[in-house]
Amino acid sequence: MVEFADLPVRLHPAEPATRLVVRADTAAAATIGMAIGVLLGTAPCRAVIVRDRTALWLGPDEWLVLAPETESTLAQQALDAPGSIVDVSHAYVGIDVSGPRAAWCINAFNALDLDPHGFPVGACTRTLFGKVAIVLWRAEAELFRIEVARSHAPYVWQCLREASREFLPMPDAR
Secondary structure, eight states: OOOOTTSSOEEEEOOOEEEEEEEOOHHHHHHHHHHHTSOOOOSTTBEEEETTEEEEEEETTEEEEEEETTOTTGGGGGTTSSSEEEEOTTTEEEEEEESTTHHHHHHTSOOSOOSTTTSOTTBEEEEEETTEEEEEEEEETTEEEEEEEGGGHHHHHHHHHHHHGGGSOOOOOO
């Protein structure tokens, strides 16, 4: 892990989370959202945050919901709602990429335009990072969250680490 606080790119494993994949039509999405405590938004590729829960819009009928790890029974709160809710908490992990050069670091392995005008705070999408599928979310101006399958996380981490090496301080040449 890159640990220097003053570096232009910082990598950190994201806090453990409850992750739900929700598939539902518009009416069912409203019911599910009320049951789990976060609006399942309809704005394309945007996140909706309510308190400690986030719903990332991934498609016309698909969301990734992130909640604190302690909310492990969240999916059961909407069992009676129409649609599909699958807990994928143990299948995915999050990686936080932050700092003024975070977008550059991600762009070393992803071709999306991460300029704040093209991918503003709150934007999210499913995309490729190198050779693997990820969900990318711009949580803050200089903070990106990558959600990736647990089995692919070491690859994504190593790619990010390699890209961030450009910004490591040069060793003293004395």
